Amino acid sequence: MAINTEKNSYTLFFAIGMVIVVGSLLAFVASGLKPNIKENERLEKQQNILYAMGVDENGDDPGSVNFISTDKVAAEFKTYITKQLIIQGDNVTEDDQAYLIDLKKEEALAKDESYERRLPLFVGEKDGKTFYIVPMRGKGLWDAIWGYVSVDEEMVVQGAFFDHKGETPGLGSNIKERFFMDDFKGENLFNGTSFVGIDVAKGNADPLNKDKSDNQVDAIAGATITGNGVTAMIKKDLRMYLPYFNSLKN
């Protein structure tokens, strides 16, 4: 059987046919695997939240991030996270699905002035201490960055976790490495009584991060824009929770 593969009409027909076949194949694969992928993402969120409050499997390993393993994370999440709150203006409601709130969608909805943004907040207990874990979302150099930071009642940082979608490997992508995230522990979000956040600062002359009251952590070389993104994200997203933390004090 000889087909004239040089004809323009054949080429066109072939291209269209290929697109249809490949397109439906990929759509089929994607929708077939979607439940698994969604479930994995849900567990990952729980791992990240727990990691921010120091529930992890790091042990004595000083270098790498070791989450609670996926088979245990759902149970541990129930144990450690005592309350999941949704803050909407002055209203605070409990909702055990609050961790599934999509910050990106909320941010988009909040552009409409009349919409009162839902702010999820997770309250964790560990060794008699209370952690308040705030989710954050911002922009890095190439794409979205996000993270969770846990604070105590005074808004002193107890732990932080960052992740990114597509920062430069080896540079911006290092925000999810221990040497960067661990620096945030003990940092203060306030300077005296005013909220200033935490600056990812170049040349703060404190690379070992001994000074915990300077509102600064040491930046990653070659990742200025990603670092600025982290700074902006912390400032912007934690500020929204200030009224709630003020109400805790009274």
Next chain:
Amino acid sequence: MGLLSKKDSKLILDPLADNNPITIQVLGICSALAITAQLKASVVMTVSVLFVLGVGNVVISLMRNIIPSKIRIIVQLVVVATLVIIVDQVLKAFSYELSKTLSVFVGLIITNCIIMGRFEAFALGNGPWKSFLDGIGNALGYGVILIIVGFFRELLGSGTLWGYKVLGDPIAKTGLYALGYENNGFMLLSPMALITVGIIIWIQRSRNKALIEEN
């Protein structure tokens, strides 16, 4: 080899040595430089390329008589991209943590010139079984170099292998480090991969003079 004829086994064994895609054909250098700072990444990249090149060669070979020659490069690209997306999705569904560490590397497979090179040079002109063997052979030849380079770069650059501290702890000064040994951070940079590949080429050509080109 009882399973394969002499000609067929040549298809697998040749790329491993005298027709190696990296050291002789000088294809796929880009990813060989980029990801060989760790042994683990090298091995995972090898396995992924093994799958994509093996299956891709068969697909292209099956379609070789109906692909219009004017758009054959695009067809090849679509086949690679489809396979890579499927690999990515399957990893995300069944091995989420691995897919997280691999994120960039999986996408890098698409740009690996070995894949396009084998499609164009072999699969378009040969049957599926031969193409499959050729794909496996070339992926293995690529992988061997990747793993050798990854082994030396991780060992000399970080003092670890597969993440394990085989030379002792550089901070606590145990093992070799107690004797004053230091890691060579330069090994972690891409230029050292090029030099390592160069040394492999040197060794290979000095053992087999037939590979040396005449000026």
